[in-house]
Amino acid sequence: MFLDGMDVAWEKTPFLTNRLLIRSEEQISKLKNAGISYVFIDPDRSRVIEDKTNVSQELDKIKFIKKEEILDVEGHVEMDEAVLFKKGSDQNEFDGLPYTKEDLDKFFSEFHNYTHIDKTTLVVGTYVTFPLYVKRDLQIIQLFVLKNKDIPITEEILAIENDFFIHINDKIKYKGYLTELMSLKSSNGSSELIRNRVVKENSKLLMEELLADPRSGAKLKECQQNIDAIVSSMQENNSLTNGLFTINKSDYYTYTHCVNVSVLAVGLAINLGMNKQTEIFALAMGGMLHDIGKCKIPHSILNKPTKLTDDEFRVMKSHVLIGKKLLSFHSDISKETIYSLTEHHEKMTGKGYPHGLAAENLHFAGKVVAMADVYDALTTARPYKKAFGSFEALSIIRSQLEDYDMEIFLSFVKMLGN
Numbered sequence: 001m002f003l004d005g006m007d008v009a010w011e012k013t014p015f016l017t018n019r020l021l022i023r024s025e026e027q028i029s030k031l032k033n034a035g036i037s038y039v040f041i042d043p044d045r046s047r048v049i050e051d052k053t054n055v056s057q058e059l060d061k062i063k064f065i066k067k068e069e070i071l072d073v074e075g076h077v078e079m080d081e082a083v084l085f086k087k088g089s090d091q092n093e094f095d096g097l098p099y100t101k102e103d104l105d106k107f108f109s110e111f112h113n114y115t116h117i118d119k120t121t122l123v124v125g126t127y128v129t130f131p132l133y134v135k136r137d138l139q140i141i142q143l144f145v146l147k148n149k150d151i152p153i154t155e156e157i158l159a160i161e162n163d164f165f166i167h168i169n170d171k172i173k174y175k176g177y178l179t180e181l182m183s184l185k186s187s188n189g190s191s192e193l194i195r196n197r198v199v200k201e202n203s204k205l206l207m208e209e210l211l212a213d214p215r216s217g218a219k220l221k222e223c224q225q226n227i228d229a230i231v232s233s234m235q236e237n238n239s240l241t242n243g244l245f246t247i248n249k250s251d252y253y254t255y256t257h258c259v260n261v262s263v264l265a266v267g268l269a270i271n272l273g274m275n276k277q278t279e280i281f282a283l284a285m286g287g288m289l290h291d292i293g294k295c296k297i298p299h300s301i302l303n304k305p306t307k308l309t310d311d312e313f314r315v316m317k318s319h320v321l322i323g324k325k326l327l328s329f330h331s332d333i334s335k336e337t338i339y340s341l342t343e344h345h346e347k348m349t350g351k352g353y354p355h356g357l358a359a360e361n362l363h364f365a366g367k368v369v370a371m372a373d374v375y376d377a378l379t380t381a382r383p384y385k386k387a388f389g390s391f392e393a394l395s396i397i398r399s400q401l402e403d404y405d406m407e408i409f410l411s412f413v414k415m416l417g418n
């Protein structure tokens with residue numbers, strides 16, 4: 001139980017603080033001997049302590065890949081925000097890249113007019129009324145020219161390897177296309193799949209809008225409705241084939257990452273036995289909003305293709321407290337949602353940020369979102385790192401498991417292995 005206060009001043013007790021995790025009978029005896037009659041318990045920080053030896057024995061049976069076989073670095077690596085290999089200083093950071101800093105700035109000033117779409121959502125045999133674009137190096141290229149005609153989605157179009165984009169002015173048309181897909185009657189039983197992909201895609205578009213206008217109550221409400229749909233779908237079918245879990249093959253976009261983390265966190269919570277609707281919903285919201293503070297981080301840092309300097313990394317880290325501040329503008333955010341956001345970069349070892357909280361002070365919601373966050377970061381491509389495969393990512397996390405909750409990790413491995 002997490003003790004959150006007592007009826008005696010803590011200086012008069014054998015404890016260093018009056019807020020601590022009570023783990024043993026011995027500690028309870030100490031409390032009694034100190035003359036304490038009443039204590040206050042924080043149920044959110046209390047938990048069932050499992051026998052860790054069972055969990056570690058189960059983990060020992062799994063043949064993870066050795067970290068040295070995956071990564072070309074030694075020692076503890078920084079994995080948050082996918083800064084793997086990224087932190088440090090370079091003499092000339094654009095050395096060896098086929099473009100200059102000016103090229104990159106010019107590209108991003110244009111690129112924010114485009115939204116990444118998940119091409120698996122496009123259905124062969126349907127038509128789109130808006131152009132599709134691909135990104136090649138630092139160029140946005142239109143895939144075909146519209147001549148007042150709808151474009152049929154074909155196998156050939158979907159076989160194009162690059163990520164697909166739409167212009168932000170076509171978002172309403174794309175949303176209309178997604179709504180039409182929902183009404184598609186499928187004879188091969190894939191309508192659930194299509195529905196879930198549409199829900200996920202709509203969540204992503206909304207998240208992008210919320211990042212642009214994080215104080216909007218109306219956008220947040222829409223986001224909550226979408227999360228309701230995600231949670232119900234996950235409760236009906238919590239498997240990798242449900243269309244909500246998608247393997248990242250694309251580059252990193254904050255809005256996509258937020259939706260992925262939300263889906264993974266909900267899956268984890270369900271697998272860990274969470275069944276209270278309000279708690280699952282709060283966690284899903286936490287996953288969705290955990291990086292909302294990134295809306296205030298300059299794109300030159302967020303999308304920097306090379307290593308971050310210490311100062312830049314400091315700015316990057318500020319997204320957590322900025323996010324917390326942004327949530328304070330909304331009235332109906334639960335505390336589990338806030339913990340998910342504030343603790344998603346904390347570590348069990350106390351070496352995380354922003355507060356360096358250690359295991360006993362971390363909430364379940366924070367630990368679940370931290371796990372989902374690091375996994376999604378590892379499985380996404382960045383200009384300076386490839387997207388690791390699912391088992392590679394799990395193996396990297398396993399190699400630094402002291403930072404994460406072991407039981408949550410085991411459950412995660414089982415969930416992704418099913």
Ligand SMILES: [Fe+2]
Pocket residue numbers: 081290291319344345
């Ligand atoms: Fe983050």
